[in-house]
Amino acid sequence: KNEVEQSPQNLTAQEGEFITINCSYSVGISALHWLQQHPGGGIVSLFMLSSGKKKHGRLIATINIQEKHSSLHITASHPRDSAVYICASQQAYTDKLIFGTGTRLQVFP
Amino acid sequence: DGGITQSPKYLFRKEGQNVTLSCEQNLNHDAMYWYRQDPGQGLRLIYYSQIVNDFQKGDIAEGYSVSREKKESFPLTVTSAQKNPTAFYLCASSTPITGLGEQFFGPGTRLTVL
Numbered sequence: 001k002n003e004v005e006q007s008p009q010n011l012t013a014q015e016g017e018f019i020t021i022n023c024s025y026s027v028g029i030s031a032l033h034w035l036q037q038h039p040g041g042g043i044v045s046l047f048m049l050s051s052g053k054k055k056h057g058r059l060i061a062t063i064n065i066q067e068k069h070s071s072l073h074i075t076a077s078h079p080r081d082s083a084v085y086i087c088a089s090q091q092a093y094t095d096k097l098i099f100g101t102g103t104r105l106q107v108f109p
Numbered sequence: 110d111g112g113i114t115q116s117p118k119y120l121f122r123k124e125g126q127n128v129t130l131s132c133e134q135n136l137n138h139d140a141m142y143w144y145r146q147d148p149g150q151g152l153r154l155i156y157y158s159q160i161v162n163d164f165q166k167g168d169i170a171e172g173y174s175v176s177r178e179k180k181e182s183f184p185l186t187v188t189s190a191q192k193n194p195t196a197f198y199l200c201a202s203s204t205p206i207t208g209l210g211e212q213f214f215g216p217g218t219r220l221t222v223l
Contacts, residue, residue, distance in 0.1 A: 004151070033211065033212070035214075040216070041197055041199075041216065041217040041219065042214065042215075042216040042217060043199060043201075043214035043217075044214070045211045045212060045213065045214070048211040086151070086152070088151075088152075095140055095159075095203055095212075096154060096157065096167075097152075097154075097212065098151075099151035099152040099153075100151055101149060101150060101151045102151070
């Protein structure tokens with residue numbers, strides 16, 4: 001059974017700090033997704049990656065296929081980054097996702 | 110603008126009533142999904158459809174029903190058989206399986222059963 005675990009569950013930071021959120025999964029996958037959920041509930045897809053590293057603005061996502069591990073980094077964090085960050089694994093030959101429980105990030109000025 | 114719309118944002122129903130949640134997309138995506146989110150839990154898949162007039166049960170389909178008569182629309186009915194229907198419901202769509210596309214999410218509907 002594919003399981004996705006995230007850590008930490010909750011994270012607080014001061015504005016400007018470097019943030020890392022970790023995600024581990026248990027079976028081989030075709031892609032790993034990072035999503036952002038704001039307090040209103042809407043979800044935005046941040047990254048979909050199957051190898052290496054992707055960068056978008058201050059966000060960086062990395063994945064290590066051998067270790068079944070992915071990280072989401074936020075550089076120079078800002079209060080507007082406060083949200084729940086969710087990772088989800090996508091198994092091969094399917095577009096179904098298995099979701100982690102999310103990491104709640106709060107960035108204070 | 111292309112996207113996914115869900116309506117209403119908040120919905121209140123009395124216990125024992127069926128209720129239908131709307132999901133519409135204009136992204137021309139073949140695949141559509143319904144998820145349920147409960148506090149402290151990851152999103153769980155209720156139903157999904159990869160093509161018009163076809164859909165499959167997800168992990169927690171009991172007490173729910175769907176239809177896919179049009180590519181753009183994938184309504185979810187929460188029936189009275191669903192034991193604990195109060196939750197946040199999210200609809201999503203994606204490009205076909207062969208494209209392994211990212212999923213685009215709607216804004217969600219928060220259902221409260223009184």
